[in-house]
Amino acid sequence: MNQNPLLLGAVAYDPKVVTIWDGFQNYFDKCGLEFDYVLYTNYERQVEALAAGHIHVAWNSPLAWLQSERIAGKLGRRAEAICMRDTDRDLVSVIVTREGGPVRSVNDLKGLRVAVGAKDSPQATLIPLYHLAQCGLEPKRDFEVLLFDRLVGKHGDHIGGERDAVRALVRGDCDGACLIDSNLLLFAQEGTLPAGSVRTLATTPEYDHCNFTVMESRMSSSVELFRKLLLGMSYEDPDVRRLLDLEGPKRWLPGRTQGYHLLSRAVDHFGYLDEFTAAVAARCT
Amino acid sequence: MHIDLEDLRFEHGGALLVKRALRLAAVGETVTVAGRHPDLTVYLRAWCRTEGHKLRQVDDSGTGYAGIVRGPAADQRWCTAERAGRADPRVIGAVSDRPSQRWGLAGRGALVEAGSPEFHFALDRKMEIWSGDAARMYAQAAAAQWDPATAVPWEAAFDLPVEVEDAIVQAMTYLIENETAALVVPNRFIAQMHPHFREVIQLLAVQAADEARHIEVFTRRALLKRKELGLSTAGGQASLQTLVDEPNFAIAAFLLSVLGEGTFLNLLWFL
Numbered sequence: 299m300n301q302n303p304l305l306l307g308a309v310a311y312d313p314k315v316v317t318i319w320d321g322f323q324n325y326f327d328k329c330g331l332e333f334d335y336v337l338y339t340n341y342e343r344q345v346e347a348l349a350a351g352h353i354h355v356a357w358n359s360p361l362a363w364l365q366s367e368r369i370a371g372k373l374g375r376r377a378e379a380i381c382m383r384d385t386d387r388d389l390v391s392v393i394v395t396r397e398g399g400p401v402r403s404v405n406d407l408k409g410l411r412v413a414v415g416a417k418d419s420p421q422a423t424l425i426p427l428y429h430l431a432q433c434g435l436e437p438k439r440d441f442e443v444l445l446f447d448r449l450v451g452k453h454g455d456h457i458g459g460e461r462d463a464v465r466a467l468v469r470g471d472c473d474g475a476c477l478i479d480s481n482l483l484l485f486a487q488e489g490t491l492p493a494g495s496v497r498t499l500a501t502t503p504e505y506d507h508c509n510f511t512v513m514e515s516r517m518s519s520s521v522e523l524f525r526k527l528l529l530g531m532s533y534e535d536p537d538v539r540r541l542l543d544l545e546g547p548k549r550w551l552p553g554r555t556q557g558y559h560l561l562s563r564a565v566d567h568f569g570y571l572d573e574f575t576a577a578v579a580a581r582c583t
Numbered sequence: 584m585h586i587d588l589e590d591l592r593f594e595h596g597g598a599l600l601v602k603r604a605l606r607l608a609a610v611g612e613t614v615t616v617a618g619r620h621p622d623l624t625v626y627l628r629a630w631c632r633t634e635g636h637k638l639r640q641v642d643d644s645g646t647g648y649a650g651i652v653r654g655p656a657a658d659q660r661w662c663t664a665e666r667a668g669r670a671d672p673r674v675i676g677a678v679s680d681r682p683s684q685r686w687g688l689a690g691r692g693a694l695v696e697a698g699s700p701e702f703h704f705a706l707d708r709k710m711e712i713w714s715g716d717a718a719r720m721y722a723q724a725a726a727a728q729w730d731p732a733t734a735v736p737w738e739a740a741f742d743l744p745v746e747v748e749d750a751i752v753q754a755m756t757y758l759i760e761n762e763t764a765a766l767v768v769p770n771r772f773i774a775q776m777h778p779h780f781r782e783v784i785q786l787l788a789v790q791a792a793d794e795a796r797h798i799e800v801f802t803r804r805a806l807l808k809r810k811e812l813g814l815s816t817a818g819g820q821a822s823l824q825t826l827v828d829e830p831n832f833a834i835a836a837f838l839l840s841v842l843g844e845g846t847f848l849n850l851l852w853f854l
Contacts, residue, residue, distance in 0.1 A: 536698025
């Protein structure tokens, strides 16, 4: 067993997470990087572990990135997003309604009920609800929010909440539903959404999703090698392709942080992060 | 290249047309997609991201219109693929001397993606397995199939002395046991044989189907006048076990097809 590996944290939102990181461990080992990983049941635990120095890199959701960035700020440190998937860039969420139903525009949702995913899901709850607020419809004031709080702590990585939300829409239990565009496509293809059953009312601005987060200067040479190996992965390599197909991207890209502004404004609007980030910062001081 | 989906929804068939258009385009080439469904660009954006294509010129104002720049992922997936021999065994080099275990269950002649899992087919040498005659023999066997339900007049009336009927049921019981061995033996080898040698596997499979039919007619005959079968002896089973356990196909085939089936033909003529 390696004595001083680069230690990565990931959240176990699905059994395949073990297969993915075992595969990456094997790949990094062949490339000369001592690497190991720790699985957490929720992002909050992982964010605190990164801040406390228990892990060197965190495979963070966008919300976990904001949590890490804000905690780092309170500690006088700096969080860095070093790498992300090509599929993490320029996502959008959609607000959909039943095709042929009475709702013709976002404004028609006033006084009605809108289904969302888990309460900590950026893509299925925070960002689309913020978008509706920007359109003049404040959640819980101007419309009822039907929450499908599946696996809270996993920040919506488990898509069960979104699936439940659109099922509720199709059943007629609500008048609108919020989800990420890729799941709208998935649910249509798998039949969760029958042909022609819904239409899009609104599309949010683009935002970014996960990234590998580090706190500055920790294990810098290993982190640099980790990043270099990720960015060097080619979809042509069958061993790499197997891992990329499990994780979703066709290639890794350098991390960027300009795609998190929308979520940042959303959590500020809903006052979502303050208590947690202050508590973790206090414990890590 | 341009494709107009008109009223067709992307998620209900339109995706197939877009995929086809992109397949004909070169990496980096733009395919423009138009359509009248208002959600077209919503689905296109999500699909392109998943498939590794770039989406440009999005027009969300009523009529959907977008440019898709074909990404390299599909080409990258197949650029290291390998052709698993040739489908037609008459082509020179069609049948590999020792096919890769990573060709696995792929049909001979298929393009196999690199990184496919490694199988463990123990019988993988052409010299030991292959016969140029296998395809002809399989075709002959397949053409000679018969239906036990109609080939035998099962409803025909007959009346035999009790002792004779008992003897026939016993003979049928013995035959069923032997036909079962004849079914198991080729199947045992089929499971170990590399699928690259398709015609040989097909020949053994049609033989197994023949034996299954034999089991059916012997069982059916035995139960015409009786509710149960006859006796199965320890000695008989021990003899057949040596056949089932025989690891060498040539010996197993000789014992089964020449000695076993030869004896059977004599027995059936006698009956």
